[in-house]
Amino acid sequence: MAEAMGLRERKKIQTARRIYKEAVALFAERGFDAVSVQEIADAAEVSKMTVFNYFGSKEDLVFRPMEEHFSDAAQAVRERAPGESAVDAVRRQFLTMVEARDPSVGLNPEPFGRQVRRIVTETPVLMERAFLAAQKGTRALAALLAEETGDPMLATVVAATLSAARNALIEEHHARIEAGESPDTVAADAAERARRAFGLIENGLTGYATRA
Structure with missing residues (x-):
């Protein structure tokens, strides 16, 4: 049986x-x-x-096969170890995905994932659903942080910032590959780019874009 x-x-x-x-x-x-x-x-x-x-x-x-990834950041924070901050958890998860060339972060050498992304970006109804799914993931992260910290406003700011960093990194991966760089070339400095992005958040944007 x-x-x-x-x-x-x-x-x-x-x-x-x-x-x-x-x-x-x-x-x-x-x-x-x-x-x-x-x-x-x-x-x-x-x-x-x-x-x-x-x-x-x-x-x-x-x-259906990709929607679960919109809540990856919330999962990383939910499952983080004692003593690990939200930024550390999301960064660690993202770096693990970079190392594994996970298709959800745009680094898999197979063209199938980029084909799916192109279908989404060329179809308004799919772009709307992608936006709503991403917003749902960010709200889930904010709700989790608010429950832990008791400060919904700051939780919303942090969730939006962490989500924006992930999205920016993923978009950069896709854009560079679409522009002709190989996935291997993009992956070679993807981890360092991610560390810089999350490091900026971790430091509270101190000194960022200070006018000379």
Whole structure:
């Protein structure tokens, strides 16, 4: 029975991956709005109902596999060790992702992640969902910090600043690769760039942009 259940679960994962990859390929080729769910189902050799069983909506076909990463910073703070600050936790997590070339921080050499990002940036409805998902992640981080510190205002400032730093670093990775740099070149100084960004936050912006 355990083996049968394991086989069923593996088949479900394989089916979901096949649907996802076929959807991304069609969206990249023709644009998100020009592709129907039925066409995705046909390409993946499943029924339209099966697509909706795995992905609740057409937008989920793009976002479901990546949406969990919008709350990465909150997870890092929630799971941090005693004596570790919020900045240290988010920085440590981000540096670990950089070292692993995690696709969510834009450093994976495979082009698939950049293809998905391009689909999102070229589709207004997906950009709106990305913005809302990012805001939800920031609010989750702010709520967690407010609960711990008892100061919702400062918690909101810190959460917004940490989220902005992560987003800026990720956007830089994507922009440099889109401009022609190799993922290896970008990854070579990504950790140092991250340390500088989070170091700026850690130091409270002291001396930043002081006019001569």
